[in-house]
Amino acid sequence: MPTQEEEPAWPSDDSDQSTGSSADSGETAHLPVSPPEDEPPRVKLPEQQTLWVPRLGGEQETAWLPTAKEAAKDEPEEEPGETEEPDEAEPESSDGEEKAAEESSDSSTTQPQPLPDKEPEKDEQDEAKDEPSSATTRPQPLPEQPRDTSADTQFIRLGDVAKEQPEPEKSADEPKDEAKDEQDKPEDEPSSATTQPQPLPDQSRDTSADTQFIRLGDVPKAQPERGGVEDTQLIPVESLKKEPPARPQEQRRPPAPPQRQPQPQQPPPWAKQGVPPMRPIPPAGMGQAQPMRIEPTGEMRPAEAVQPNEPTPPPPPAPPARRSRKPLLIGAIALVLVIAVGVALALPAVSNRLGLPWAPNVPKGDEPEPAAVTLALHGPSTSAPTPSSSGVAAALAGPAGAGALGTLAGIVIDPATGNTLWSRNPTQLLTPASATKLLTTSAALLKLDHGLQLSTKVVQGSSPDTAVIVAGGDPTLSSLPDGQESIYPGAAHLDDLVAQVKQASGGTIRKVQIDLSLYSGSLTGPGWAPEDAPSTYAVPIVPGMLDAGRSNPKVDEVSRTGNPAGALLQAFAQRLGATAAGNATAPQGAKVLGEVKSAPLTELVDRALQISDNVLAEAIGRQTALANGAAASFAGTAQSTLSVLAQNGFDTSGSTVDDGSGLSTLNRVSPQLLAQLLTVAAAPDDKDPRTAKLRPLLEGLPVAGGSGTLAGRFDAANASQGKGWVRAKTGTLSGVNTLAGLVLDADGRVLVFAFMSNGSDINVARPALDAVAAALRGCGCR
Secondary structure (H helix, E strand, O other): OOOOOOOOOOOOOOOOOOOOOHHHOOOOOOOOOOOOOOOOOOOOOOOOOOOOOOOOOOOOOOEOOOOHHHHHHHOOOOOHHHOOOOOOOOOOOOHHHHHHHHHHHOOOOOOOOOOOOOOOOHHHHHHHHHOOOOOOOOOOOOOOOOOOHHHHOOOOOHHHOOOOOOOOOOOOOOHHHHHHHHHOOOOOOOOOOOOOOOOOOOOOOOOOOEEEEEEOOOOOOOOOOOOOOOOEEEEEOHHHOOOOOOOOOOOOOOOOOOOOOOOOOOOOHHHHHOOOOOOOOOOOOOOOOOOEEEOOOOOEEEOOOOOOOOOOOOOOOOOOOOOOOHHHHHHHHHHHHHHHHHHHHHOHHHHHHHOOOOOOOOOOOOOOOOOOOOOOOOOOOOOOOOOOHHHHHHHHHHHHOOHHHOEEEEEEEEOOOOEEEEEEOOOOOEOOHHHHHHHHHHHHHHHOOOOOEEEEEEEEOOOOOEEEEEEOOEOOOEOOOOOOOOOOOOOOEHHHHHHHHHHHHOOOOOEEEEEOOOOOOOOOOOOOOHHHOOOOOOOOOOOEOOHHHEOOOOOOOOOEOOOHHHHHHHHHHHHHOOEEEEEOOOOOOOOEEEEEEEEEHHHHHHHHHHOOOHHHHHHHHHHHHHHOOOOOOHHHHHHHHHHHHHHOOOOOOOOEOOOOOOOOOOOEEOHHHHHHHHHHHOOOOOOOHHHHHHOHHHHHOOEOOOOHHHOOOOOOOOOHHHOOOEEEEEEEEOOEEEEEEEEEOOOOOEEEEEEEEEOOOHHHHHHHHHHHHHHHHOOOOO
16 A cells, blocks of 8 residues: 555545446545645546556556445554644645535445545545445555556646636536536436546457556646646546557547447457446547557557548639630631621622722623724924914904903914014013013013022021021912911921921920011002902011911902911911011021922912913012012112013013013003913924023913803903913903913914903903904914
8 A cells, every 4th residue: 555655645636427228336535635735736637538657667557446435344453642633735625526426425426535554634534434335345455566656646737638618617616516516417326526538439458457547737828827726637547557558649629439330249248247347548648649549458559530521611612624725716706807808809899999899890701802092182394384364354254353352462473483473563562460470480580590488497596595586488388287278389387497496496486586687678569559459369568477368268259368478477476386486587598497498490480371370470570670680669670570581582662561470550561562472482493592591481471261250251252262272371450451472373383362351341352352362263364
């Protein structure tokens, strides 16, 4: 028997939880023990599945210890004087424990008793006297196996083997609540202050085996406090005799209890004796015990881990298989390509070029034989019969004698021979009106380069943020956007000039001025009526303007501005994002920021003659004056025009010219001078060097009933035969009507004419002049 010194201090609130069978009597002892002062509070052992504790010394066996009453019967009584007093550090059992002990006395199961080598406390001895003897066979010790009693004690840390949710523990200070809980338990289940492990129904043991008591109260101080009451756990150790279990590895979470299918087996030995097996307790310090299977023979084997019988969540539904989009994409692209190719091939331009069967131009039958081509237009024949003077006189006798013509002077010349075929007062000086443009343009063609272009330039002013428009005399500068044509084909555009200046200046221009110093003198010519400028046909003549001052760049006879230079300056400044600052003189040698140029001189001449443009004719005349060393003014234009013509062999004697457009009523020229200019221009060959220079005059002459100022004429019956065959320059003022040009007669001979009528009414004189010119077309005149 172990001595008092070897005996461990047992917890006082642990008791065996009976299954209701009387065969459990005497299997365990109730040991009230208090922990020493230096030990931490004991924790309550929650219900566990299985915990194995190997013996520390000697053979791996576990002996069953008899209860206190059985030990008292087997051993002699000790003398009272030899009994040692219980340790003062051991507190008495709580009221709950005493109540549990009293309730356990009524059952057929023997309650746990203190070890026989230690004298129980007084209250416990009284309880032992009142306790009936156990009807169960007591386990006998194993005398043949000596062992060291010090190795029979194992300290178990209950915090490591507790369930995930341990039951809350009640201290000894709450006996009433514990008693209430015990009353709520089933009647056939004895109450206990501490939850005891339940025996596994499928485990069996030999009832002859001894029972070993383990002190479980010693818990490391680092563990959290579980309560002030110690727990006592019963551990069957008979299965350790044959094979000690391997120490399982600690895991963070205990595995679920294994699930086994019920199998028929032989009843274990303990079933016959009515003693249920005790559930083992895992070793101290282990986080989780490995489940062990105990065969009926007592052999232990590791049990297969079985997951808890919990409903397994259904696996997530597999995502539907995604169909590849690549075939669809390829098919869509192919379809688009087929449609695009089909549409392209259906276009007439494509199908015609490729010669596809459905092309509109595909021949519907056999290719025809090429037809002979006869040219309808051809140059005048030099071998055509020459009209006679008598024949021409006879043809013109009637039309030229019309009273509507007033004073008529005229001449008809054969340009191929230079012979005069008909004349009436050919040298008489009369007012030519717009026919003066023939003199102005002829002098320019004789004096100037035919490729001359009138320039509009922008240079840097006196400061870097100032720009100066240097007007170069181009009245055709268009205000329309690029790509749109004004009444002047090939004209320069203001937008182009603005873009150049922005790029060259970097957008720093804040002030714009205009230099009009190219022209001098009066803005209107001598003999102009006050209403002539501004009007639908003229403006004050300045070197810089937009669309010759027209309010609509695409219409000839439309209202015009009285300040064309100012309109140009404002438009340019607005588009440039600057401020118009008036007139200024450009610095000499200033940096050029932009420049645009007009159409060539030949095209300007053609336009001036076609629509009888007064402003453009004045600009052309000033270029002649500048080239001739004269001032760019009305006087300089008039002087230079007559001077250049005289220098080129034309008879200008007695002629007076005061402007370049013919608006002046003071101009005086003869029909002979007009006819001479046209005769040289219409010569059949280039033997005369002046012919090549003056040939552009013929291109600018309006066509009867077809273009320019003759587009609406030759409608009368006596003049209709001249449509398309007569080309002439008109001149019209109040009481003045002039028609000078050429005609191709019925024999294909070119004839030059000049008819001037003064003192006639415009409404009757024009048709009369048309009839005279048309008479030349119908005559063979031989």
